[in-house]
């Protein structure tokens with residue numbers, strides 16, 4: 001297949017690039033940190049700014065939607081074409097916390113362009129990737145001579161993704177009628193690398209919990225009592241050790257029930273990616289690879305469920321030693337889920353598993369923080385093929401397919417709206433999401449604009465979900 | 467065996483009880499907290515006070531001995547009898563920290579007598595138990611008409627037991643000539659209960675360490691990398707879980723090498739003690755008993771070596787969840803040792819064991835804080851029999867034998883001086899060592915005085931170590 005870029009699209013984008021970047025910089029200056037209650041006004045300012053900008057872009061409807069937390073932005077631009085498919089773009093306008101003292105070389109909320117990169121908190125995650133749709137739809141109209149997009153275009157840009165999207169499912173349910181669509185396009189992910197554009201076909205789900213173990217009512221002297229009473233730190237550790245078997249498979253009975261296994265075709269496609277494990281380990285800041293036997297690293301992070309210890313604590317953690325049997329210990333565990341797994345069933349499996357494993361004298365409590373569902377679109381889905389084609393035209397090469405190991409609230413859209421979720425992201429692994437010196441590559445950002453410009457026409461022609 | 471108390475001893479003690487207690491209260495008012503650098507002057511004041519009081523008691527020699535930390539007190543009272551055995555009493559004049567806000571009902575350094583108990587930090591651990599020797603030796607002289615004790619009596623009262631006795635081994639080595647003796651009497655332990663006077667025959671040793679595990683160079687996202695890289699918190703937990711086998715025996719190869727097993731007679735004696743496990747669990751604030759299979763609770767805490775987790779930490783420990791693979795984790799482990807075990811060998815066994823168990827990508831460091839040797843005196847040792855007899859006379863009943871699960875610097879005396887260590891303590895479990903509302907039972911304290919009064923004559927007659 002050959003990809004034909006559209007010179008009209010390219011010319012339009014080139015002509016509006018400077019103004020587009022000026023606008024994005026203005027938005028990035030708003031420190032919309034949803035996890036920081038002191039930034040609530042900034043999150044609202046960010047929503048208002050975006051709604052105004054979408055109106056200016058041409059969306060006939062652009063509203064700020066209230067939640068019990070931070071506000072979201074909704075916009076709608078009907079196609080006017082009879083039978084046009086409806087597409088909902090998802091992104092978020094809130095950002096992770098950032099402070100110079102975390103290791104930023106410049107102020108995180110004073111965007112700086114240097115060597116073709118735009119540095120700012122939110123540059124890639126997710127304001128840049130939300131914003132490319134504004135210029136994208138204008139380029140689509142300019143190049144096609146249309147006055148409205150070829151699809152019924154809806155945008156839902158939430159305001160608390162970085163603080164857990166606590167109110168997002170309710171928001172989607174409350175507005176399910178207006179959000180009705182044929183497919184969701186999530187612009188909050190990345191692609192393989194600068195040279196290898198890819199389309200993501202799924203995300204892992206997530207459920208995480210805290211397990212508190214209680215032993216003696218207070219820390220007790222290990223000389224007087226040690227060796228004769230159960231120690232909650234020991235028991236916490238024994239739980240963790242029992243999470244995985246010797247093959248590093250999760251050993252909780254029922255955990256793998258329903259898991260959609262990788263197809264041979266997917267394994268082939270993964271294996272064809274220019275994956276350099278040494279390089280990947282550098283990105284991971286890890287000095288070794290370790291995971292479930294029988295799967296490659298990419299398969300492990302994209303397509304296999306996991307049980308991970310995010311935190312463990314108990315007893316004395318200060319300098320030197322302290323000869324105590326601690327009174328309590330705590331685990332923070334997260335479970336990545338893949339298609340076919342059910343968060344509720346996994347939570348129950350974890351609860352059942354813990355309950356049987358603790359000795360007399362150790363009481364426990366488990367608190368799950370919630371569950372995000374996994375999502376997966378089959379490779380041959382027509383809308384997925386449209387995304388791949390649009391991206392191929394922008395990048396001038398055939399795109400490949402990946403998955404995303406992380407988890408996102410996009411899956412709630414899949415659930416509530418009952419439609420497939422597709423991913424369109426141009427961020428690359430070096431962009432530093434959630435880290436100091438987050439940036440976006442300007443060339444890739446403009447490829448995002450171009451992809452968006454091609455996508456609506458392609459989807460209108462080919463992409464309606466079966 | 468029947469025990470004959472000495473009416474002259476009792477009369478002398480009764481006549482001097484009030485002044486003795488007044489003096490003790492004065493000493494307890496000095497907050498000699500060795501762990502608090504701000505209290506260094508108080509620790510010195512405590513040493514000076516004690517040296518002056520020992521001079522007043524009649525010791526011809528009473529000196530403050532400097533260390534690189536807090537000062538110790540040394541006193542000496544030669545017998546004058548040809549061939550008299552030499553006994554060194556060990557105790558400490560420093561105390562644990564204490565503050566009303568920890569839960570004290572009265573000021574910890576304003577001693578209060580209530581219901582036959584003297585409440586103050588250090589009342590039992592260890593000022594009260596050091597101080598009973600002053601009236602004890604005077605009663606011994608008064609009742610026997612002697613002008614010097616029947617043994618060459620030496621006292622070494624250190625000033626930093628509660629902060630780890632860092633300089634004690636050096637101090638003992640530096641003064642080994644003057645400290646030379648036939649036996650050490652440690653007055654820094656307790657007995658079974660008010661109704662069951664006991665003599666302790668040994669203490670467990672101790673070696674403790676910190677194990678740091680390093681994984682990724684920084685916390686990394688569990689969605690992007692989880693399941694494919696080693697997690698130091700998981701590996702820390704797997705180490706802990708592997709510390710014990712299913713019988714809760716320590717599973718480190720070589721750990722039990724050389725362990726002196728309990729004799730049948732010792733097990734019988736332990737079993738005869740009025741041990742109420744429910745009551746003991748209340749004291750332990752524990753809701754269950756658990757330990758090495760094949761041993762009773764008392765055997766586990768007194769006569770079996772252990773591996774205990776004092777602290778574990780790694781990754782996120784704040785509220786809620788955080789989906790990371792942590793970059794590091796830490797363990798604080800302590801190993802209680804029993805006679806026959808060697809701290810250095812155990813440390814090496816731990817190092818060897820850890821080294822073989824970690825996957826590629828996890829680096830580790832082990833730091834041992836030091837080692838305290840175990841000590842154990844055979845039941846038939848003549849000096850041990852003397853202590854038991856003296857205590858039997860004071861209490862009017864046959865005393866029983868226990869051991870101490872904790873560890874103390876007394877073992878350094880055993881090592882450097884090459885003599886047996888005996889224990890004479892009248893504290894009971896409810897005295898609250900290291901806890902709020904520490905107290906000593908006044909009746910028991912006076913039994914301690916009386917025991918000391920009988921001991922020197924008995925030792926001179928029967929007790930010379932073979």
Ligand SMILES: [Zn+2]
Nearest residue numbers: 125126161188
């Ligand atoms: Zn994001």
Ligand SMILES: [Zn+2]
Nearest residue numbers: 591592627654
């Ligand atoms: Zn003590």
